[in-house]
Amino acid sequence: MNETAIAQQELVTAPENEVAVELTGSAALLEALLVEGVDTIFGYPGGAIMPVYDALYDYKEKLNHILVRHEQGGIHAGQGYARTSGKVGVVFATSGPGATNLITGLADAQIDSTPLVCITGQVFAHLLGTDAFQETDVINISTPVTKWNYQITDATEIPEVLAKAFYIARSGRPGPVLIDITKNAQIQKFQFKGYTPCTHIRSYRPKPIVRHEYIEQAAALINQAKKPFILFGQGVILGSAEQEFKAFVEKSGIPAAWTILGAGAIPTDHPQNVGMLGMHGNYGPNVLTNECDVLIAVGMRFDDRVTGRLDKYAKQAQVIHLDIDPAEIDKNVKSTVPVWGDCKETLPLLTAQVDKKDHTEWLAKFNEYTAQENEAVINNELHPTTDEMTMGEVIDQLNILTKGEAVIVTDVGQHQMVACRYADFKNTRSNVTSGGLGTMGFALPAAIGAKYGAQDRTVIAIIGDGGMQMTIQELGTIMQSGVDVKIIILNNRFLGMVRQWQELFNERRYSFVDIQSPDFVQVAAGYRIPGRMIEDRADLQPALEQMLNNKGSFLLEVMVTKENNVFPMVPQGCSVSEIRLK
Amino acid sequence: MEKQEFNITVYTENQIGLLNRIAIIFTRRKINIDSLNTSPSEIKGIHRFNIVIDESEEVVRKLCRQIEKQVEVLKAYYHTNADVIWQEMALYKVPADIIAEKASVERLLRENGARAVVIRKDYIVFETTGHREETDNLIKVLQPFGLIEFVRSARVAIIKDSEGFNSKIREFERLEPSEDVIENEYLNKGQKVFTM
Numbered sequence: 092m093n094e095t096a097i098a099q100q101e102l103v104t105a106p107e108n109e110v111a112v113e114l115t116g117s118a119a120l121l122e123a124l125l126v127e128g129v130d131t132i133f134g135y136p137g138g139a140i141m142p143v144y145d146a147l148y149d150y151k152e153k154l155n156h157i158l159v160r161h162e163q164g165g166i167h168a169g170q171g172y173a174r175t176s177g178k179v180g181v182v183f184a185t186s187g188p189g190a191t192n193l194i195t196g197l198a199d200a201q202i203d204s205t206p207l208v209c210i211t212g213q214v215f216a217h218l219l220g221t222d223a224f225q226e227t228d229v230i231n232i233s234t235p236v237t238k239w240n241y242q243i244t245d246a247t248e249i250p251e252v253l254a255k256a257f258y259i260a261r262s263g264r265p266g267p268v269l270i271d272i273t274k275n276a277q278i279q280k281f282q283f284k285g286y287t288p289c290t291h292i293r294s295y296r297p298k299p300i301v302r303h304e305y306i307e308q309a310a311a312l313i314n315q316a317k318k319p320f321i322l323f324g325q326g327v328i329l330g331s332a333e334q335e336f337k338a339f340v341e342k343s344g345i346p347a348a349w350t351i352l353g354a355g356a357i358p359t360d361h362p363q364n365v366g367m368l369g370m371h372g373n374y375g376p377n378v379l380t381n382e383c384d385v386l387i388a389v390g391m392r393f394d395d396r397v398t399g400r401l402d403k404y405a406k407q408a409q410v411i412h413l414d415i416d417p418a419e420i421d422k423n424v425k426s427t428v429p430v431w432g433d434c435k436e437t438l439p440l441l442t443a444q445v446d447k448k449d450h451t452e453w454l455a456k457f458n459e460y461t462a463q464e465n466e467a468v469i470n471n472e473l474h475p476t477t478d479e480m481t482m483g484e485v486i487d488q489l490n491i492l493t494k495g496e497a498v499i500v501t502d503v504g505q506h507q508m509v510a511c512r513y514a515d516f517k518n519t520r521s522n523v524t525s526g527g528l529g530t531m532g533f534a535l536p537a538a539i540g541a542k543y544g545a546q547d548r549t550v551i552a553i554i555g556d557g558g559m560q561m562t563i564q565e566l567g568t569i570m571q572s573g574v575d576v577k578i579i580i581l582n583n584r585f586l587g588m589v590r591q592w593q594e595l596f597n598e599r600r601y602s603f604v605d606i607q608s609p610d611f612v613q614v615a616a617g618y619r620i621p622g623r624m625i626e627d628r629a630d631l632q633p634a635l636e637q638m639l640n641n642k643g644s645f646l647l648e649v650m651v652t653k654e655n656n657v658f659p660m661v662p663q664g665c666s667v668s669e670i671r672l673k
Numbered sequence: 674m675e676k677q678e679f680n681i682t683v684y685t686e687n688q689i690g691l692l693n694r695i696a697i698i699f700t701r702r703k704i705n706i707d708s709l710n711t712s713p714s715e716i717k718g719i720h721r722f723n724i725v726i727d728e729s730e731e732v733v734r735k736l737c738r739q740i741e742k743q744v745e746v747l748k749a750y751y752h753t754n755a756d757v758i759w760q761e762m763a764l765y766k767v768p769a770d771i772i773a774e775k776a777s778v779e780r781l782l783r784e785n786g787a788r789a790v791v792i793r794k795d796y797i798v799f800e801t802t803g804h805r806e807e808t809d810n811l812i813k814v815l816q817p818f819g820l821i822e823f824v825r826s827a828r829v830a831i832i833k834d835s836e837g838f839n840s841k842i843r844e845f846e847r848l849e850p851s852e853d854v855i856e857n858e859y860l861n862k863g864q865k866v867f868t869m
Contacts, residue, residue, distance in 0.1 A: 216859035230690060235697050239744045240690070244857045259744055275859060293849040294686050295744045418738035 111282035116246030116272065117146035119283050120210065123253040125153060126286045129181050131543045132156045133168040137185025139225055140212025142277035144183075157543065157572050160564040162189050164536035166196025167562070170205045171540030174523045175498055175548070177331065179260050180540065182209040187225030190271070191232065195530055197267045198236040202527030203352060204329060206265035208256045216244040216273040229271050238266030246279035254289035263297025264416040265329055299417050299431035306437065309411045309428045310444035312385050316409075318453050319345045320376075320383035322368060322397075325352035325526075326390015326414060332435040333357065333519045336389065339442040344449035346457050348376035350391045352526040355516035359495065365457040369397040370661045371508040374468075374670060375460030377661060380405050381668040382456075387411045390434050393423035394527065403666035413437055467672040468658045473513065479652040480628055482509040482581045485635075489551065489579075490515040492635055497549040498523060500541050502534035502558030505587035508657045510553045520545070532561025538576045539568055549577065549639065556582040556608045566618040569644050577638050578620075580611055580648040583655065591656045596663075615646040622646035674729035678707070680752045680759065680830045681737060683722040684714060684842060686745040687854050695722060695746070698739050704728060708761070710827035716842055718851025719747065725828050747845070752832055759830035763808035764790065765799045765815050766822040772797055778818055785811045796821060 114122070120143060124132070132154055136144040147156060159165040162184040169180030184193050190211040200207050214223040230242050239259045241252050249272070256268045313319055321343075327336045337357050340347050346365045349356065357364055366373030368380075377399075380386070386408040391397070398404045401423060412419070412426040413434050420429040430437050472483030486509060489497070495515030500523040501507040507524055516522055523541050525533040538552035559580050569576055590604040612622035621641060625634045631649070638645040661670045685691055692711065699706050708725040726733070733751045740749040765787070772778050782788075787801040801811055808825055815823075832838070 216857050217862055219857060219860070231693060234690065234694055235701065242689075244859060245855070248855060273859075292744065293845070293851075294747050416742065418735070418742045422735060422738075 111284045113280050114283040115142065115146060115277065116243075116249050116279050116281070117143045117277045119246065119249045119281070119286075120253065120272070120277075121146055121150045121154060122283065123250055123286045124181060125150075126288065127253075127257045128178065130155060131172060132181045132183055133159055133165040133172070133540060134183030135159055135162050135165055135185070135189060136183075137189045137212065137225070139186035139214055139274050140183060140189070140210070140277070142274060143210070143212065143272075155543075156183075157539070157568065157574075159536065160567045161562065162192035163195055163532070164539075164562050164565040164568060166193045166200070166207070166209065167530075167533050167536035168540030168543075168565075168568070169207050169209070170196060170200050170203075170533075171500060171523050171537030171542075172544035173205050173207060173540075174537075174544065175520050175541045175550075176544030177520065178544070179206045179208055179257055182207060184209065185212045185225065186214055186229070187227045189225075190227055190229035193269070194232060194236060195528075197233055197269065199525050199528040199530045199533065200267035201236045201238065203525065204265050204325065205267065206260040207267040208253075208260050209267065209269045211269060211271045212277070213242065213271045213273045215275045217275070219244075219273070229269065233269045236267070237269050240269040240271070242271040242273070243276050244273045246276045246281045249276070250283070250286045251289075254287060255292060258289035258292065259295065298415055298433045301432040301436055301440065303440070305428055305430050306440045306444065309387075309430050309441055312409055312411060312428060313343060313345075313387065313441075314446045316385035318379075318383045319343070319385040319387060319450065320379060320408075321345050321347035321387045321389060322350070322391055323347055323353045323356055323389045324350040324391025325356075326434055327353060327356040328519055330390060330415065330433055330435045332390075332433075332438055335435055335438040335442070337361075339438045339445070342442050342447050343445045344447070345387065346450065346454050348373070350394070350397055350526070351511050351524060352522070353391060354511055354514075354522040355519050358518075359514070359516045363454065365454075366461070367512055369394075370399070371512065371657050371659065373461070373512070374464040374659050374672065375457040377659070377667040377670040378460060379457060381407065381666065383408050385409050385411065387413070388424075389413045389438070390415070392419045395423075398423060399661045399665055399667040399669075403668070413441075464659065464672065472509070477652065480626075480631065480649060481655055482506050482583075482651050483513050484628075485579065485581060485631065485649050485651070486510050486513040486553075488631055488635055492632075492639055493549060493551070497521070497551050498541050498545055500524065500534050500538040500550060500552045502552075502554040503529045503531045504555045504558065505583070505591065505655070505657050506553055506555045506581040508588075509581075531558040534558060535562050535578065536565045536568070538578070539565060539572070539574050542574050542576050550575070551577045551579060553579045553581060555587060556580060556584065557586045557606050559611065560606075560608065563614065566615060566620060569620060570618040573643065575642075576644050578615075578644065578646040579638070580646070581651050582608060582611075582648055583651050583653050584608070585653060587655075588657070590654070594654070594656065611646060611648045620644050620646055622648065624648040624650070626650040674731050676727050676729050678725060678727055678754050679730070679733045680754065680757045680828070681722070681724040681726065681733065681740070681749060682752070682830065682832060683724065683740055683749045684747040684838075685720045685722065686747070686851065687718065687720045688745045689854060689856070691743070691745050694743050695724075695740055698736060699724075699726065702736075704732075704736075708828040710829055712829070714842070715839065716846045719842055719846060723828055723830050747842070748838070750832065750838070752830075756834070757830040757832055759804070759828050760802050761805060761808055761825055761828050762800065762802045763811065763823065763825040765801075765811060765820060766796050767799070767815055768819045768821065769793060769795055769797050771818045775818065781814050785814060787811060
């Protein structure tokens, strides 16, 4: 954020003082990106965006463009970048198939509130609606999966529309914005009078006004509570409110559990961090959701994977819901006190009014459940006695070697649940995963972006054998850009999560889940990325060390047990308190 | 909760694509829109949608929140039929000879508050404005006389208790006047442009 502010200071000159210069629409677009503090673009050229790429040729020193291998890879990289840096991810794609290839990433960014500005080329304005070559109605295709979108048909619109795009993408509840620019507008020359970032749109309220009476009511509820319980989500991270949240947790003494996207908002080993919520979350947080008396939800949206069966969810509790998006309040779980607003503002107000307490006995109850979970699940997963390796022990070893300082990027499936359950997060913005949409193929490109967004950190992609094959082409992006991404493939030779469900709920009718993989190490070698495959536990630590110590990217394939299940598990249609340990 | 008719009033910017953005909030949930009207509001530059759906209040409240979340939406309200004054207009085309032959038709039309808009040798077009039952009723009445064509407009509704909104929106427009919608100026131009 500070960097952006500095860039703006240096580059923005008040429009009235500036002599207008003649620029093409494409050059104006790139000037706009510079003022917005953009340093990295993920993209792929094509016919309808060629003028922008031509202009980019002259901006190579200022704007680092990463050539991806598929537009889906580009947008996931943009997401990874946004998630680790806290800045807006920027993606370029051409019209038609280039634009439609962005859709999965847009849907992912929309449901996970990731700020993106995607620029797509479009056919000439006079060809719109004629079924021209590579014409697709990307505005209408992307409407349900964007926070905002707009088609530019005249170059003079570019500065103002770009300013709105960045403002909308990053303000309030962040989200993806798509700007479609017709080719004539990219070529057109116009009098560019400078670029002023947008700070206000009259019809748009990024944050609701904080209502102090709700803060008071919430504090009163918390202060009289015997068994209060905090649930936190990505809102804490998106609002840069980690410190404010920690202060609230520590003063109130309340146990706190996280949604998958909230992981790392406070460190994993914080004494009041009682673990993960939801379908494969920890035992205590799920069971005790139905025992607490006051539930305090901070920046989370009661997704069905968190709540399980809604009519049996926390019915005994009074619910306090802090959220920046008014549409989330009462959407799934009815709140007793709705605390509208940005949690960076509301949390300190609440902290000031809550009593200093420590709920020792109540916290101990969580620990009792942890002990049960350790015995039934965790010990076997992290320290197995079988010959074959488990996913959990890989994560456990990794924690030891990285000391919880790495950025962990996960794909979707069993390995994702295991990684999120067991990874040690010392810092915020360390867990990058596709939460809401569950996009297989997310991790490899997202890890590339995550590294560009946090260049001084170690970025480790943890991917299943299925997801790896969905966007494996991005190894080419790694090869060409030289980005340093460590890749761990947890290979169980199955589409493991679906297999687990087929085992548990479909009488082991394994329908199209035994997936074959190529020799991943050889594939990586083809891309000049060093790699190693291991099957024996004795090799695990040395191989992880080799990977971490390697200068540059490295692919480590770990063969793990074929038919391991992720537990605990809240079966579909069950209440969170019906969570199964086996 | 019981389903009933709700009138959703949305104040918006005048922007291309906003109609789609609002419509998909309903279609995504497989909710049928019974009636949809867009028009200017009393304030130049601020547009107004009138949407009618049959749903429970709980669902309608959530829909309004989702609508308000859209960047170019200023405000969304919902009201039951009792809270609004509403009208729909309908046109009916009937063969002129039958009407001329049967004097009773004239009486029926008068009873139903219809008036002739166009009178030609071959057909007459009648118009009536009112609630759904009224415009529906005239269809039934005219059917035996060879009704050729019928069309009904979307519902327009005025909120009974809307003074507060009006002053707010007026003040809103005064502080920041609206901008003109930018349309594609090139559809009839550029035939000579080289395209790749």
